Amino acid sequence: TQLLEQSPQFLSIQEGENLTVYCNSSSVFSSLQWYRQEPGEGPVLLVTVVTGGEVKKLKRLTFQFGDARKDSSLHITAAQPGDTGLYLCAGDNAGNNRKLIWGLGTSLAVNP
Amino acid sequence: EAGVAQSPRYKIIEKRQSVAFWCNPISGHATLYWYQQILGQGPKLLIQFQNNGVVDDSQLPKDRFSAERLKGVDSTLKIQPAKLEDSAVYLCASSLGGWGGVETQYFGPGTRLLVL
Numbered sequence: 001t002q003l004l005e006q007s008p009q010f011l012s013i014q015e016g017e018n019l020t021v022y023c024n025s026s027s028v029f030s031s032l033q034w035y036r037q038e039p040g041e042g043p044v045l046l047v048t049v050v051t052g053g054e055v056k057k058l059k060r061l062t063f064q065f066g067d068a069r070k071d072s073s074l075h076i077t078a079a080q081p082g083d084t085g086l087y088l089c090a091g092d093n094a095g096n097n098r099k100l101i102w103g104l105g106t107s108l109a110v111n112p
Numbered sequence: 113e114a115g116v117a118q119s120p121r122y123k124i125i126e127k128r129q130s131v132a133f134w135c136n137p138i139s140g141h142a143t144l145y146w147y148q149q150i151l152g153q154g155p156k157l158l159i160q161f162q163n164n165g166v167v168d169d170s171q172l173p174k175d176r177f178s179a180e181r182l183k184g185v186d187s188t189l190k191i192q193p194a195k196l197e198d199s200a201v202y203l204c205a206s207s208l209g210g211w212g213g214v215e216t217q218y219f220g221p222g223t224r225l226l227v228l
Contacts, residue, residue: 006154033216042116042203042219043155088154099168100217102154 003027004091004103012109016078021087021106024071029091032072033100034063037086079110114138116220118204124226130192133223135204137185142209143167145217146179146189149201161187162209191225199227 005024013019023032031050035043047056049065049072056063060083062075076083086107090100117136125131137144142163147155158177160168164184172179176195181187191198201222207215 041221042205043217044219045216048216086152090154099157099160102156104154105152107152 004089004101006087006089006103006106008106009104010107010109012111013079015080015110015112017110019076019079019108021074021076021108022071023073023089023091023103025091025101026070027091027093027101028069029101030069030094031092032065032069033090033092034072034074035088035090037088037105039085043086043088076108079108081110081112084108084110116204116206116218118202118220118223120223121221122224122226124228125194126228127196128193130190131194131225132188132190133202133204133225135187135189135220137187137204137206138218140208141206141218142184143207143215144181144187145203145205145207146187147203147205149203149222151200155203158189194225194227196227199225201225 007022031048033048034046036046037043047063052067052069054065060077064073086105088105089103093101119134144161146158148158149155158172159179161181164181177191179189201224203219203222205217205219207217
């Protein structure tokens with residue numbers, strides 16, 4: 001069974017701090033997506049990483065796909081209260097029964 | 113472009129009652145997904161449709177859950193009878209439905225179900 005483990009599960013920080021969220025698996029994924037879900041809403045796609053070692057930046061957010069395509073990280077610089085939400089990673093298994101494998105999420109609270 | 117629509121937004125029922133949720137995907141999206149999300153956790157795929165055919169329903173509790181997408185557009189998810197552990201957010205998502213490459217799933221706001 002393919003699993004995606006996210007850490008930490010919960011994170012509460014002050015505005016202006018930096019943080020990193022991790023998404024790890026023992027399985028290889030053809031690509032990996034990061035979503036953010038705000039309270040009362042559905043998840044919204046932030047980025048898709050496809051190539052091993054790939055780094056993508058979205059303003060203050062930096063996403064990296066591991067060289068072996070088994071893990072990924074999300075780094076937020078100078079966090080703001082608007083970054084508060086549930087961050088979810090989802091891996092494309094690209095197998096015969098192709099599906100997105102979802103992590104359990106990291107719940108981030110950025111306090112003003 | 114209109115997003116994924118879901119209704120109702122909230123529902124409170126007693127255990128053993130029945131409930132139905134409705135989803136209208138983004139126009140032109142062939143693939144439709146229903147997810148169950150327990151508070152603070154990631155989504156769990158219940159069923160995936162490609163047009164009006166079922167692609168994956170391996171995690172759907174078929175003794176009480178059913179879903180249909182008769183005309184390949186909107187979809188209904190039903191729970192009968194509901195149990196306390198069914199309390200969750202039910203998310204509907206849609207994607208273009210291409211067979212190659214990585215797809216973006218677009219989610220609706222979800223229906224929050226509370227079973228008492």
